[in-house]
Every structure is written in C-alpha cells, then in structure tokens.
Amino acid sequence: MRIVCPFCGARDAQEFSYLGDASLQQRPDTPAGAPLDDAAHAAWHDYVYLRENPPGEHTEFWYHASGCRQWLKVTRHMRTHAISNVEAARPSSLRGAA
Amino acid sequence: MVDVSIPPVVSALAGLATAGQRLGFKDGEAGVQIAELTGVAIASIAARKGLADDLSAKVQTLFGLPLPSEPKRVAAGDVSIIWSAPGQWLVVFESGGRQRVSDLTAALRGLASTTDQSDSRAIIEISGPRVRDVLAKGVMVDLHPSVFAPGNTAITLVAHVGAQLTCIDAAPVYQLMVPRSFCLSFWDWLISSAEEYGISIGAKGDPKKG
C-alpha cells in the first residue's frame, strides 16, 4: 500500500504509522472533579473502546514517521484499501513558509 | 556567558575507507564513487508560529536564498538549504564550522528555533555511471530524472535507515544524510550494494576545517 503524502509525495506504507479513527477528535467534555453519571460514563466508554468498522470509507490518522514527521488524515476504503483522499491533519496556517 | 571552546566537527566514517581506495569489482573503471563530505556544519531551523514569512525574508537577506516550501535544496556558495518538513529546514555550511551555526542562531533569534545538527548526521556523496543501480537496492522513491532532478530532496527510508536523499547534479550526483549512529550499518549496506560495480572512494571537504 502506498500513501500519497501531501508534503512528500507517494511513499510506501512502511514509512507511516497508524493511529486510528480520525473522526474521534473530541474527548467527552466532563468537568474536572465532576462525578461520572451514567451518560458521562457511556460517552467515555464509547470514546475509549468502541470503534466503527464500516465496510466502506473510513477517515484515519497516519503519521509520516520516516518522512516529514507530519500527521495526515487519510480516507481509506476498508474493503479495497483504496485511498481517496490524504490531507494534513493540522490547519494550513501552521505549516510554515509558503 | 561562559566562553566555551567550539570543538571541530569530526568525520563520521573515519577509518572505514580512505580516499583513493578501490573496493569491490576491480576491472575497468569504477561504477560508483563514494565520498564523505567532512568538516560540514549543519543547523536545523524551525519557524516560530506565524513567522515563517518573516523568517524566509531574513534568510533571503542573509544568504540570498529562499526557504523552499516543498522538498527542494537550494545552494549558493558554501551554503545550502534543504527542506526538512513544513516550516523546517536544514542549513548546511561547507566552511566556517560551528561558528556559522552560532552566528545563524543569533541572526534568527525570535524568528526560528535553531539547533546544531553537525554531530547528528553523516553526509555521503555518491556518483558514477551505476549510482542509480546501487540506490535502487534500498531506495523506495522514484529516482527517474523526470521526477527526481537536481534540487529535489526526499526524507525516506534507505535500507531501513532514515535518510535524507538529495539529487545535487544531473551527472547524476546524490547526497545522502544519515544519522551518525546508523552510519556503520548504512555503510555496510552501501558497500555491499555497490561492490559488484566497483567502488572508488573519494574525498570531499577538509576534515581539519571543522
């Protein structure tokens, strides 16, 4: 499998490491010290343990460890592994010189 | 401030091979020339948040070179700038030693974080008619001149070692930067891969210049 890094170009998957579901960016908002009620407990259980396994497109984080050391957001088809989109995970304003 | 003496940059490959040596296949002309670039000082610079354009302008006035926004190397005189990541570059000084890194650190204060990398990487230059055949044994990046021409650089794995590979001449000549701690392992791979074509060891730079 090859991933087309938006910074480096097409690279073998062995240059990257996989983090996981890119749609899970928001941690449940539980105030510090507040007791976990059933709803909060369920939200945390879902955030930490439960993952979708869709038989189609999935967005996920990959880290280009052996290249530009940037986090990427990859859209990959779970059945075919076809990658339809790769973009930088962080906003473009932080990327440096134009 | 305490005045500390600045040690010279030492060769990463000293003792492994000597200039003028011939290795591997002995008949005819060597297919590959390999030389360590010694006495080189290297600085990494990372733009401070939101100041990349100011940094770029400053570097332009210092060296007459732009900060490449894509994987490229630019060079003028004894200075080259190599893209490293978005907002990060390596500045390579072929003379003047570490003092150049100190001077750069002072000049870029407030615009970039600067780190002396002179002891972190070995720089190896490879050329010769069979150089692409050698690199093909360990490089996964397409090196065809139509896509990897002089000025192009890639940070990638070469024989499982993290390396920065740059094309510096159409001859072709390639420059490989590898972590010094992986140097012996990388050297073994390089020599094993090149010996069927015949290797001549050259010398680049002056080890005393540091």
Ligand SMILES: [Zn+2]
């Ligand atoms: Zn990359």
